[in-house]
Amino acid sequence: EVDRLKTQFLxxxxxxxxxxxxxxxxxxxxxxxxxxxxxxxxxxxxxWKAETAKASETLELAQRQSRRLARLVDELLDVSRLQxxxxxxxxxxxDLVTTLRxxxxxxxLLTSTHQxxxxxxxxxxxxxxxxxxxxxxxxxxxxxxxxxxxxxxxxGVILRRxxxxxxxxxxxxxxxxxxxxxxxxxxxxxxxxDPRAGHVGGLGLGLYISREIVTRLGGRLWxxxxxxxxxxxxxxxxxxxxxxxxxxxxxxxxxxxx
Ligand code: ADP
Numbered sequence: 048e049v050d051r052l053k054t055q056f057l058x059x060x061x062x063x064x065x066x067x068x069x070x071x072x073x074x075x076x077x078x079x080x081x082x083x084x085x086x087x088x089x090x091x092x093x094x095w096k097a098e099t100a101k102a103s104e105t106l107e108l109a110q111r112q113s114r115r116l117a118r119l120v121d122e123l124l125d126v127s128r129l130q131x132x133x134x135x136x137x138x139x140x141x142d143l144v145t146t147l148r149x150x151x152x153x154x155x156l157l158t159s160t161h162q163x164x165x166x167x168x169x170x171x172x173x174x175x176x177x178x179x180x181x182x183x184x185x186x187x188x189x190x191x192x193x194x195x196x197x198x199x200x201x202x203g204v205i206l207r208r209x210x211x212x213x214x215x216x217x218x219x220x221x222x223x224x225x226x227x228x229x230x231x232x233x234x235x236x237x238x239x240x241d242p243r244a245g246h247v248g249g250l251g252l253g254l255y256i257s258r259e260i261v262t263r264l265g266g267r268l269w270x271x272x273x274x275x276x277x278x279x280x281x282x283x284x285x286x287x288x289x290x291x292x293x294x295x296x297x298x299x300x301x302x303x304x305x
Contacts, residue, residue, distance in 0.1 A: 056236045056250070063119055063250055067112040074109035078102045122252045126235065129259050136177040136263060140287050143172040143181070143213055147206060150185045160198040163189075167206040172213040173287040180260045181284075184268070187253040188217045188280045194247045195278070196221025212266075213286055218279040224272040232270060233258045 081102035085095045128134045144167055151165050174181075192202045196219040203218045222243045224232060231237050238244070238251040254268075261268040266284035 067116040070112040078105040141178045162201045164203045174284045175287045184257045192219035212283045215282045220277045223276040
């Protein structure tokens with residue numbers, strides 16, 4: 048089974064990496080031709096302003112594809128680091144209300160196809176975590192919600208304080224997940240056989256990485272899906288004020304607490 052998964056992964060990975068690479072190379076070639084047209088000045092009818100603007104748009108497309116490529120390579124690096132136990136977490140206190148607001152604002156700028164809604168009654172929810180890694184998890188879950196749901200649909204993010212934890216739910220109106228796949232989707236390399244997910248690119252690593260990160264931060268990540276469609280991904284993390292302290296809770300005699 049591992050051999051089969053490895054072979055399947057290698058062919059998928061080559062394809063996934065090759066596609067943006069071909070696009071980057073193609074876009075650069077087109078941009079080069081446009082710039083050449085302007086610099087050559089052999090054709091007096093060339094509108095150099097329009098040609099330069101078009102070249103710049105083409106380079107923007109190349110940049111977008113190279114970001115996609117970088118994300119895939121980062122995922123591959125993350126997997127090997129996680130498996131070798133070499134992921135360093137840089138812990139610090141962070142407020143998840145602010146983090147989620149920022150992530151969603153960023154997604155709104157990058158994705159015009161979906162409507163994002165963020166709902167919370169909490170003014171803050173401080174956790175002790177690695178800010179970059181937490182951001183990576185939310186980006187991945189919201190990114191999946193976009194990938195696996197139709198254009199124009201709504202993606203809702205709800206944050207609630209629940210006892211000692213903060214609970215975040217990300218809900219989409221997409222293709223949903225079969226009951227027997229709800230846990231398997233977190234396995235390394237797992238991609239659903241659902242044909243509606245087939246055209247969407249991916250290596251089946253994002254959820255594996257996200258669950259590893261959340262678990263290492265002392266939290267939980269799980270999925271839920273209604274028979275009528277749509278999925279919800281839940282993240283639960285211990286609030287900093289309730290987290291088990293790693294240092295002795297009592298101060299040495301005579302010492303003052305910060
Ligand atoms: P990738 O998206 O690169 O395939 P992930 O690990 O992020 O990898 O997801 C694994 C699989 O879980 C996906 O291939 C897809 O089948 C399923 N999945 C993830 N998120 C969703 C979602 N929001 N709705 C439906 N299916 C999902």
